[in-house]
Amino acid sequence: MSQPILLAVAGMGNNISALFQGAEYYRKLAAEGLSEEDFPGIKLPRIGGIGVSDIEFVAAFDVHPNKVGSKFGDAVLASPNNYPRLDVDLPNPDVIVDEGLPADFTPQQFDAVVSRLRESGAEVLLYSLPTGLQWAATAYAKAALEAGVAFVNCTPELAARDEELLAAYEAAGVPLIGDDLASHLGTSVVHRVLLGLLSDRGLTLSSSYQLNFGGNEDFRNLRDAGASKRQSKLNALAQEGVDTSRVEVIPSAGFIGQLKDNKVAILNVEGQGWAGTPVSLDLKLKVQDSSNAAGVIIDLIRVAAAAKRVNAGGFSAAAVPVLKSPAGGHPKYSAADVRESLKQLDGVTAGQ
Amino acid sequence: MSQPILLAVAGMGNNISALFQGAEYYRKLAAEGLSEEDFPGIKLPRIGGIGVSDIEFVAAFDVHPNKVGSKFGDAVLASPNNYPRLDVDLPNPDVIVDEGLPADFTPQQFDAVVSRLRESGAEVLLYSLPTGLQWAATAYAKAALEAGVAFVNCTPELAARDEELLAAYEAAGVPLIGDDLASHLGTSVVHRVLLGLLSDRGLTLSSSYQLNFGGNEDFRNLRDAGASKRQSKLNALAQEGVDTSRVEVIPSAGFIGQLKDNKVAILNVEGQGWAGTPVSLDLKLKVQDSSNAAGVIIDLIRVAAAAKRVNAGGFSAAAVPVLKSPAGGHPKYSAADVRESLKQLDGVTAGQ
Amino acid sequence: MSQPILLAVAGMGNNISALFQGAEYYRKLAAEGLSEEDFPGIKLPRIGGIGVSDIEFVAAFDVHPNKVGSKFGDAVLASPNNYPRLDVDLPNPDVIVDEGLPADFTPQQFDAVVSRLRESGAEVLLYSLPTGLQWAATAYAKAALEAGVAFVNCTPELAARDEELLAAYEAAGVPLIGDDLASHLGTSVVHRVLLGLLSDRGLTLSSSYQLNFGGNEDFRNLRDAGASKRQSKLNALAQEGVDTSRVEVIPSAGFIGQLKDNKVAILNVEGQGWAGTPVSLDLKLKVQDSSNAAGVIIDLIRVAAAAKRVNAGGFSAAAVPVLKSPAGGHPKYSAADVRESLKQLDGVTAGQ
């Protein structure tokens, strides 16, 4: 085991539960003798030499009364979190959840976050509050910068795409990784490859739709406020040969409590082949929604920590494959850039 | 309209019905003013300058009593063919279906096929008998060679992969295009991209299966004799990161007459993501089976005819994207080879 | 052909398009020689001697600018209606669509409706405005009563369950048929039989959900205002042995324009069998939404007209099987009551 990431988190939702429990799950597999090359669900066992269980939670911020003031290990399992309780023993890190910033935070409150980050020794601040709070993303990003802590933005808010902010991180030699994580196996990527395949094979798209539903808080929130999410998901499907005006996306078709943290997506694709005869595809995708996020967060925080350890400020191309909106945009980065960035993180660390 | 392909066919099954009716379907669309760039289900409106309706049937061989001795236009719609009757007027080419070769054919019978091909003026012989008759594929390929007619092999039998045969075609300056067409939107390619996506995203394949069923004669035949087809379909799924020992394929789960020429495929993929939590995909694909073949045959015969017109003997890389087993194997050809081959067919023809 | 129903309609939506076109569809089948016993989708070829094509539209009310003032045959096909245009010739009845009542209608406007009904000679007024307009249901029901015209209420608003109103209809000898049509093959009835089967066989329901989506105006309206519809749908699933607290229903998961007048429903049922081992059912139901209504409306209006012709005022038990909330409630009526009522409508008519 290499030196663990000293991790602070802003937001204590299901994603953090998945990350926390999952790290212990893999620790248990390793203890049972499974090689990390064979870990299920893991593509890169090491990034910058850091393994998937090498995480130490050192600070946490949230605003929910069930969480603020509780010990980390209790807060992360408290309602409304409903990620399943995995069959592993969990530690209870000696960390009390701090009250997070309110929308009308004072300079004193901001400074308190900076101090907390500093005194915790955190290497990385993972930002994963609910979608839509641009002010919060900006505030935590600025606090991390001031504390010299690498910042990872899981949400669609602007952070790494904020050129001024990115320049400040670069100047300070602090990593800034974002924005918006691309789910491990998201509806969008499945939909995208099916539409792409249709086009690539020379069939004509007639119509297509995608519905998502589930039982965590996201599906309650998105049910009413899905318009921007809808557009973002349509953008994710856009590619050569695909007419997205023929595609409908429903980000939240409904909150179905019994599904808990599972997400179900229904996809339909109708097309025309030779002589205009129809082809149809109907697909049902079921995933553990927060595992879908944590499986990617594990890469983002390792990139951030590894970059920090080699003093690589600003954005790292190694994070590109798991981001929806990387700094500078996807077209800026080639597969070679990603490989090179990963090598750099590995190489230098290995040399230490 | 450019000069039509003078086409002979060995086998008068649903694929030929789809090809014949489809050519008229597109002729009708063009007559209604639709640009060929907007034809549904067509990726390449022109290959070597030849459009999708530029086909003239000049000879046909079959052994079924419902077909032998009938006029082409009657035979192609006769039972057990059950491709749908499209809403287009059909011509009835002045061609009588000849008795095809029996398994124990005599030299005289072979010579009769050669003569028929010669006197018909055929440019291309399209071979699409039922799967499994290697002797027939070889015999028709040799007859075509002797008659100086380009040969297209739609089936998994060896023809273009038979090195001796290929050398003979090359020496004679006659095109030989094969083997085994890759369906327009086949179950294999859909299954393959889903398995590839899972691997690419770093999830672990737990298990997967694929079942195919339909109501044409193929599904009756394959029900009992699917072992080689099963292996061929498993091969088609093999790729980096995919453990096909975890995949089961049932080429024919059953003959369901009411489906007629439709094929339905059921796919399931079970995987593990972060912390070993499950992901599952269930997909139903429904296609018009013979359109799925004809949408590819249209490219194969255009490549063959265009190659013949420019005296390009042997195999043409332009056919690679629509073949399962091209001469020499897939790895031999790059995307650039395909583009170059297409350009060559276009360029020279255009210069005529 | 028996004497046609002289029919007035309040609301000119897809249901009326389906009813109007469908009547002609069956007329065409009959003209082609098909016996009405073999009509697809028809359980009772005759009710009170009236066939499914025996409809004559004599008056119509609507408020949409695309419809008011137009001829019936134009209005019924005008946007936002998007029921498919069936492959039949349509007559264009000599009826102009009248402006319907506004929410703040005056006594004069009310009287105009009564006069219009009287002068049209209508036997039945079919009420099928959008769900939720209790004032409109009441107003049209009172106008019909005053005009001596039978009233059919397709919606969940109170009419036949309004005891005072029912008594007035009974006293006047005018039929009042309602409330709320039960779709021909609705999601609720499919869901209900699956849940009932599980219980009947002795398996334990773990959880279940139902999502509905489509491309007509209903799905746009219900997306935001589905709470009462949700409860009504849950009620429809309630039965002995079924714990509906384990069931979630989403009346509109989304408006998907490309589906037009089609409705898709996704059902899931999870249960436990012997030793607590799981069983799961996943079902997709696709229907032509307005045919699903018209297939039932055809029975309601025939019951109403037949009852009027034999001077049977008030409610008729013959309508019970196709209503969600019949006057007095479902438990009041046995299968024998329904048969008896049908016989009465038939018998007396036959005796005329």
Add this chain to the structure above:
Amino acid sequence: MSQPILLAVAGMGNNISALFQGAEYYRKLAAEGLSEEDFPGIKLPRIGGIGVSDIEFVAAFDVHPNKVGSKFGDAVLASPNNYPRLDVDLPNPDVIVDEGLPADFTPQQFDAVVSRLRESGAEVLLYSLPTGLQWAATAYAKAALEAGVAFVNCTPELAARDEELLAAYEAAGVPLIGDDLASHLGTSVVHRVLLGLLSDRGLTLSSSYQLNFGGNEDFRNLRDAGASKRQSKLNALAQEGVDTSRVEVIPSAGFIGQLKDNKVAILNVEGQGWAGTPVSLDLKLKVQDSSNAAGVIIDLIRVAAAAKRVNAGGFSAAAVPVLKSPAGGHPKYSAADVRESLKQLDGVTAGQ
């Protein structure tokens, strides 16, 4: 806990594993304080006073080398059995599996079975060998009769429908319960209710199919020899208003080892509603195949044991709801007969 059923079994397949493990599963639930009224998957907690864990295995016959000569508890888990190992402690009854009868058994071998049944003290012999061995069903039934042991036939072979055999059981005062268990939640019953619903609502069946597949030995066997099973399953769908000539059934679409003892069924129903417009239902059913049998076997053996205890020879109507082909045929029994029979088994037993 009442007096356990002393049970002998002919055949040690997955069904016996499910029965054996399930009995312990419910014993554990009871020990944890769950009332038997709340047992998941159990409709009748008591039959004749006997609970679902009241089973004692006293003899077993099989021919598989992995099983013969082994202790019961080992044999029941041995390959090719692949019912899941439930999370309960299992006893290992002091019973060695005897070699079962071969097809050409001698009188001596037959007598050995009779003796073994006698000396074991068995009350009931449960016959659940693979389908198709009529000689075996007859032989074991005769042996049980001679030993005075009640006989339960889970298979489609003739036993309770063999009038001569039934008369002999009646004369001897020994229960004979069969034939052919109706799965707890089988594909047939689900398919049947959907077809019945369509008819009941007045829609017209266009076509329908049903495919079954799974990973236990049944699906390997049925793949090649499914013709009689197909007809039996079609019979099970027959009902008023359903034209089974429009239905196709594939008893085994394939053996998919990864599914182990799970069964998956795919159902499709296409119909026509008002104006001939289409309705379609697609359903996927997934069950634990052997739980589906054991959940019914538990009723059959309790009926048999309770009947034996009250000296009710021959068939008992209490078994009718869980049999496909009860003695005398389904129409012979009313729901009242079943209730009466259950009461008789309960009442007399209670009075002891």
